[in-house]
Amino acid sequence: MFESLTQRLSGTIDRLRGRGRLTEENIREATREVRIALLEADVALPVVQALVERIKVRAVGQEVLKSLTPGQALIKVVRDELAAVMGSQASELNLNVPAPAVVLMAGLQGAGKTTTVAKLARHLKEKRKKKVMVVSADVYRPAAIEQLQTLAQQVDVLFFPSDASQKPEAIVKAAIDDARKSYVDVLIVDTAGRTSIDEAMMAEIKALHAAVNPVETLFVVDSMTGQDAAATAKHFGAALPLTGVVLTKTDGDARGGAALSVRTITGKPIKFVGTGEKTDGLDVFHPARAAGRILDMGDVLGLVEQVEQQVDKDKAAKLAEKVAKGKRFDLNDLRDQLEQMQNMGGLSGLMDKLPGMGQIPDHVKNQVTGKEIPRQIAIINSMTKKERRNPTLINGSRRARIARGAGLTPADVNKLMKQYQQMEKMMGKLGRGGMKGMMRGLSGMMGGRGGMPFR
């Protein structure tokens, strides 16, 4: 979401990093560059002014000037202030009410409301283990009700049917009754979108809000509209007690102006960001991590979280045990590893979160991440079971047949086998020496052979 801001600021950060001394001139120059970068990113002017002012005050303060590495300290100040502008801490949905907790979703037409309802349903079901029901109160566009039904089936949550002849309040009241009877934890309500916020829309959603008393009222806005997104959310929030904002289409937004403006302009937190068209394209918004990404310090915590969620822990434990016992790492194991990488969106999803990645050109990233994984999996699938378990059986003529079976060339198979052999060697070493050596070392420290060094 912040590519252009990151690029714009990278020069400033490089110049500051490692500086042993900061002068008034350095500080002035750095804050000027931050200001220009924010304005170019379409951040709302009052937000830019307040942010730069706070950075200036802290830059001449003790924490920076007295620091051993003033340059780094100033970068940290910028990061802290960027995070503060976005809300500092992630705010999850508040679901601490008697079930069903009602979440009301509002937004302009095409903002991505219906898609977000499905994404949120999936998130609550998978990450927070909730029983979820969705309902559409969009009585103006029957296709919207159908769209929600299809999406609900896709993410496998309950769908409460409605039709265009009903009143929105009646639909939602009936849905709440049904949700209660079915022990649903969360009921997400999709509402009608309009082309702009007008009286009729506000009157309708106000009546709906009063009738259903939602615990969360989320405003869905398209991040590509930049600071206008914040302005629209503010307008909406003035009429209805909004509890948070969802920024959609951040995958297409290189500037990040909306993300940086919403909190200050509306006083409401960004709770989620939409990161793609599919139903898994929703992330909880973490201001501090986002600030780290702007300054190209990476999002290592996000990376760890992603790996934890998507790695199959049972398989990982089995592999560790196998390696520890000195058994061969075979091609089935390699396929498991490749499949897990594929689940994480290949390396591209991970690479974005690593520090310094902003500077690597896209074409290079694409080369590394591209189409390799499915091809490698296809090659392994085209081998016999025996070969996968005992790769030494794969000789020259077999390689040619395997390549044909996978619709690829023998050179592709050779490449995969080379990678496999390297991994096998590494795993073998771990199994034979590494693990045992480590265990020996540990037992020595615990008072085994050799005893404790300090006794």
Ligand SMILES: Nc1nc2c(ncn2[C@@H]2O[C@H](COP(=O)(O)OP(=O)(O)OP(=O)(O)O)[C@@H](O)[C@H]2O)c(=O)[nH]1
């Ligand atoms: N790339 C990308 N596309 C998104 C995202 N969220 C939604 N979209 C797309 O945006 C378009 C509009 O989404 P909808 O969910 O139909 O929008 P809506 O706000 O419900 O629209 P109305 O029902 O007309 O009010 C669809 O093509 C979605 O696939 C996102 O995070 N990233």
